[in-house]
Amino acid sequence: MKPVSLSRFLIEEQRDKAQIRPDLRLLIEVVARACKSISIAVGKGALGGVLGDAGATNIQGEAQKKLDVLSNEILLEANEWGGHLAAIASEEMDDPHPIPHRYPKGEYLLVFDPLDGSSNIDVNVSVGTIFSVLRCPEGVTEPTEAAFLQPGAQQVAAGYCVYGPSTILVLTLGDGVNVFTLDREVGSFVLTRRGVRIPEETSEFAINASNQRHWEAPVQRYVAELTAGKTGPRGRDFNMRWVASMVADVHRILTRGGIFMYPVDAKCRDKGGRLRLLYEANPMALIVEQAGGAATDGHGRLLDRTPRGLHERVPVFLGSRQEVERVTAYHREA
Ligand code: F6P
Ligand code: MN
Secondary structure, X not given: OOOOEHHHHHHHHHHOOOOOOHHHHHHHHHHHHHHHHHHHHHHHHHHHOOOOEEEEEOOOOOEEEHHHHHHHHHHHHHHHOOOOEEEEEEOOOOOOEEOOOOOOOOOEEEEEEEEEOHHHXXXXXXXXXXXXXXXXXXXXOOOOHHHHOOOHXXXXXXXXXXXXXXXXXXXXXOOOEEEEEEEOOOOEEEEEEOOOOOOOOOOEEEOOHHHHHHOOHHHHHHHHHHHOHHHOOOOOOOEEOOOOOHHHHHHHHHHHOOEEEEOOOOOOHHXXXXXXXXXXXXXXXXXXXXXXXXXXOOOOEHHHOOOXXXXXXXXXXXXXXXXXXXXXXXXXHO
16 A cells, blocks of 8 residues: 555545645644654754753743753744644743734644653653644634633644654544654655554553652552552552653553553642643543543543633543543542
8 A cells, every 4th residue: 555644644634534624734734844843853862952951941830951942943933924823822931922913814723732751852762742723712813821721622633743763643633543654764754553542451551650659549549459460459460651751651552552640649739730731631632532542630521621721730641441430430439
């Protein structure tokens, strides 16, 4: 079979299946092109002079890495002028970025975490870009924060790009999940997995176990049952993995199943959680649900939450459906 490029895939979604509009196709192509540039910058590492701290902190109070700032600039610059967007919001920027008046405006809002897993940049472990696409509310011509505060279920598209041994783009347009691998010689993303399904059966979990003493009772119970292994209530051994890049952990789960947890704990309770609803939780939740998995905040479906702020943080449980349902049930019982 002939390889199918991302461009061809999108044109077929637009023309043959009428699944997407031309301006959404353009948007995805532009984001993918920006991800290629970020992939090149990440790949150069020390040779590109891009490692290390930028010397500033973002609104989350986190030290920005040079590559955080560069990736944010690449995504902004690529997306400003195409006429497909009304505004942009980024984990690395305090406020929404308006489309400059010299360019036409479109009907979509783009939201991204330009470089997820920043703590892994300097140690050469996989990092990635996460993005989410919303429709700009009708009648809004100068979108402010309020325009972005839509439940994740309203996302029209979401995806992430992992910069690992290979560069991989995972995309949902609300009709299943497809995976594209960057052909570095040709410079094009090629469809390599169609209609991804998260395996239902899983014996793998992901959590930052160093926070154990801070966890709430339902998470303590759930993880204790997993680590009790064969002789415990689950009757089998579970394996643990934690890359500390959400993109890489979620990608493993999409590939071989598992559950990813970043619960709210005593350490991050005042912030509401560790991960960001708009830039991380919602896009990943849409992808996971579209691949047959589940995603909750421990109590309800993540995609049903109405965000209260651009940078709101939430607890996250996502992956293989049965496991997510179990840990969510433990929260309800408590
Ligand atoms: O963006 C936040 C993030 O870096 C995620 O990519 C990752 O899952 C998590 O934080 C890692 O958290 P910790 O530093 O607690 O391991
Ligand atoms: Mn992140």
